[in-house]
Amino acid sequence: MKRILAAVAAALILFAGPASASVPSSAPPALSGDLTSAEVSFRGSGNLLLHGSVISPAGAEDERAGVVLVHGAGTGTSREKLLGEAVAFARQGMSVLIYDKRSEGYSTFKRSYAQLADDALGAVETLRRQPGVDPGKVGIWGLSEGGWVAPIAASRSSHISFVILVGANAVDPLRQQSWAVAAGLRKAGVSGSLVDRAEPTLYRVIADGGMFPEPYHDSESILAQVRQPVLSIWGVHDLLTPPRETPPIMARALEAGGNRQYTFQFFAEADHAAHQTPDDGVTRLPELAPGYAELVGTWVGQATSGQAPVAQVSGPEPVQADDSVEVPPTAWWESAGVQLAAVVLLLVAFGAYPVVALVRRVRRTRVEVAPLRAARLVSAGGLTVLLGGFAYLFYVIMTGVKLAAPGPLLAGRPVVWLLLQAVAIITAVATLVTAGRLRRVATRGEQARLGLLVAGGVAFVPWALYWGLLLP
Structure with missing residues (x-):
């Protein structure tokens, strides 16, 4: 069942390219003369061979600190994506x-944060062995999805001396993603049942069908196990993480574990990755937010010398127009399997009417009963x-994040959605009309054909209500 759902979603979403192909080893990054690069390889989770680069200041002193950078979400991601941060640090x-x-x-459909954390631990051990690096001063940095991965790695290893998180989430991934898409749609001017009902409902069904990996990852319980100093950074214009809600949850989780060595910093005119945004x-511009790299350098020096700040929060207030809402697991009656079965049954009920008509035409079967216009509306509308x-x-x-593109709007509703709602209403009304004409049909064959269509129309009404198609 999960494989069928995944295949359907993949076809509808039109994801490009196979996600399971191996990422080739990248060429050494081109650097200016003040920096050096050394190529390294190490074993990650499952003994997978991974490749990387260690970038250091030219002529750097010994016993220097080191940091491993952990990517955000995305398949086929090479090290060059974080080269700007690496050079700055x-x-x-x-x-x-x-x-x-x-x-x-x-x-897209399968990933394990624990597995990614093991990869990061392999990188940490590799960096600790590099010439000039103090093995007691190596930390980990995680962006976005890496903000879930890095704390797992830190909770598993005493060899990690500090943790830096950027654009991190303290709510579960499904709630975060649902919020991000809803926020993008609301920013585009959308309101009503599409954003309030249909969008979170679709995410719940996708998660139940196994197409949303790690939907209910409990970041709070992991953060409560982190004993290292933590620096967490957000851009005030973060559109992928609820930036106002996350910091208090993160602070609560860290303090629940007895860790008050945390520093939270917000950067003005910065986005999810703490890059400048116009x-x-x-x-997202290539440049980091002014002061971001300098803060990292200063804070790492404090953290690795036992002088990390205690419960420090600073910077401008983040911008977050709407709160995130819980996206709970589906009940049995709204599970992915039930939803798929309902859709199949509705397709059969609505599709049988024109299919029978087509077969009759091909066979040139004469039918005494004139077709009902209302029945045609039920079939076509459904x-x-x-x-x-x-x-x-x-x-x-x-398309619901950042540059949401719901199409033309009318009174805060996408015109496409309004048209679908209008057709849903027509389908429901036409079902009533068809049901009223059912007894007047003389032949049993036509009664069975219309009866199936009416049954589909009756079942369609609660289904359409559930998905918000019959709600304002």
């Missing part, structure tokens, strides 16, 4: 290890809403 006097992210065992988080509704919903969640 190296210029603060550290050795920085960046590596090509695994793609074996990591895809348009409130929509566009099929349109089923197929068009899911196609539009998948399109919405794929």
Whole structure:
């Protein structure tokens, strides 16, 4: 069942390329004369061979600190994606290890934060053995998804001396993603049942069908096990993480474990990755937020000398227009399996009517009963809403972050969604009309054909209500 759902979603979403292909070893990064690069290889989870580069300041002193950078979400991600951060941190006097992210065992539908944490631990041990690096001063940095991975690694190893998180989430991944898409849609002017009901419902079904990896990862319990000093950074225009909600949850989790050596810093005019943004988080510039790299350098020096600040929070207030909402697991009656069965049954009920008509025409079978216009509306309307509704919903969640593109709006509702709702209403009304004409049909064959269609129309109403198609 999960494989069927995954295949359907993949076809609708049109994901590009196989996610299981191995990431080739990248070429050594081109650096300016003040920096050096050394190529390294190490074993990650499952003994997978991973490749990376250690970037250091030229002529750097011995006993320097080091940091491993952990990627955010995405398949086929090479080390070059974090080269800007690596160069900036190296210029603060550290050795920085960046590596090509695994793609074996990591895809759109499958990934393990624990596995990624083991990869990061392999990188940490490699960096600790590099010439000039003090093995007692090596930490880990995680961006976005890496903000879930890095704390797992830190909770498993006393060899990690500090933790830096950027754009990290303290809510579970499913809640975070649902919020990000909803926020993008609301920023585009969308309101009503599409964003309030249909979008979170789709995410719940996707998660239940096994197509959303690690949906309920408990970051709080992991953070409570982190004993190292923590520096967490957010851009005030973070559109992927609820930046106002996350810090208090993170602080609560750390303090629950007895850790008060945390520093939270917000950067103005910065996005999810703490890069500069000219348009409130929509566009990411290559440049880091002013002062970000310097803060990392200063704070790492404090953390590795036992002088990490205690419970320090500073910077401008983050921008977050709407709170995230819990996205609970589905009940049995709304599970992915039940949803799939309902869709199949509705497709059969609505599709049988035109199929029988087509067969009759091909066979040139004469029928005494004139076709009902209302019955045609039920069949055509039901099929349109089923197929068009899911196609539009998948399109919405794929374009709902940052540059949300729901199409033209009317009174805060996408015109496409309003049309689907109008067709859903027509389908429901036409079902009543068809049911009223059912007894007047003389032939049993036609009664069975219309009866199946009416049954589908009756079942369609609660289904459409559940998905918000019959709600304002």
